[in-house]
Amino acid sequence: MGAYPAVRPLRPRRAEADNGTWLLIFPHAGGSPSAYRRLAAEVSGWCSTWAVHYPGRQDRIGMRAPMTMDELIDDVTAGVNLLQPPRHLLFLGHSMGAYVAYETALRMQGTAWEPQCLIVSAALAPTSLARADLSTTNKAIMSTALKDLSALPEGLSATELLAPVRSDLALLRDYSRAATASRVRCPLLAVVGDTDALVDAAGAAPWQERTTAHARHTSLPGDHFYFQEAPARLARLLRGTAALTADAEVMVHEYPQYPGQGGRR
Template sequence: MASTGSAWVRRFHPAPQADARLVCFPHAGGSATYYFPLSAALREAADVLAVQYPGRQDRLQEPCITDISTLADRLADELMPWADRPLTFFGHSMGATVAFEVARRLEESGVILRGLFASGRRAPSRHREEQVHLRDDQGLVEELRRLSGTDAELLADEAVLRMVLPAMRGDYRAIETYRYRPGPPLNCPVVTLTGDSDPLVDIAEARAWAQHTVAPFRLRVFTGGHFFLGEHTESVARELADHFGAAAPGR
């Protein structure tokens, strides 16, 4: 792993030759390493960065940030030095909302993204009342099993659970207490990716992302549930490579 000088950013496959950057934002309880396969697939198309939130992996001893606005403020500051090349954001689930809020802050500073890819998340203005973060540990584990985003063996390992549940609970609190603050739509294109059987996002909620940009919008629906990305990494990488105008993986 290349050193970035920031605890917030991982750069698994540095691409100094690329003329653009992709910044990837993880889901609730997720970490930067979730995007290692996507980074590998796109190493010729873009300089890929993956965000590492506090409270997990090598940042395990740091307190989680349980407020999306605070998290977005910190990330906007951390990512500004990387805006020397055109930026595209990709966020999955909670990460899509975080990416959106960081994009808003960057626009206020004069940085317009090349594009925002919102995966597995309803539009910021579409609210559902959810309280998973208030459940006991068993209730939180049951939700993770329902979404099929965590390896079953890990969920059965008590030692591992003790390490990861605080970050998961903190992230769930952050996203479930998030409320959209009305403001100007983004000036960059938005592409929404969603699974056709995602229990957390229906098609209308995914399509509502169109209301959050004045630039072109596109919706793409994949087969699968909330973590459809794991089954369609190659297709998603091809989608992103086309966005960057580069040869898609496997072509």
């Protein structure tokens, strides 16, 4: 990992709350932590925000992009194991990052880095992912990626801008064929944008099958990158989720369930 570890603070520590709660963000395909700075600012009053920096982009651009999910999780876990685990930990994975967060949570079960809650954002459930068109010829995927890439520094060619997107989609295609049905032990929250052209509520709903704890889902106004348009909405949702899962008894017995599991939406 050298001078650029996989997991680093998203904001200066002096600007963060120091109450033992961490939000660890797993970015989307082709993405980087810089896309989440506005969200980090919104939650800074009650938690410290850290982010995963994937190989092959920004200051880790000299590193080979991982070919498989296992390779990527190896990099993430090596990064977190350099740090002192917090008292209360939430994983937030957006789009491709949802699968990275989910697989990291599985890998960390039984350790001090097992999260108290997994939040999967704008992501099809793994069973739905297996039926999705993850090719670079999918116009909806590529147009969504280009919308996000428009915020990156000028001076890069289209090939350079899209290289991380292409490698991440190849990783996802490989993962979609090999994903297991393993379940995390923490509560799970699935969030989608209500106008997202890539992920709807029906496609995200089967995430309920990926936890042995309680799960719920909700939607927020906006498209695939709804959190960039109004980060305060997601920040409020995250704060409420953190409060619910801070208490072990609440985490097991009172966390709202999916419809059909005896709970409420």
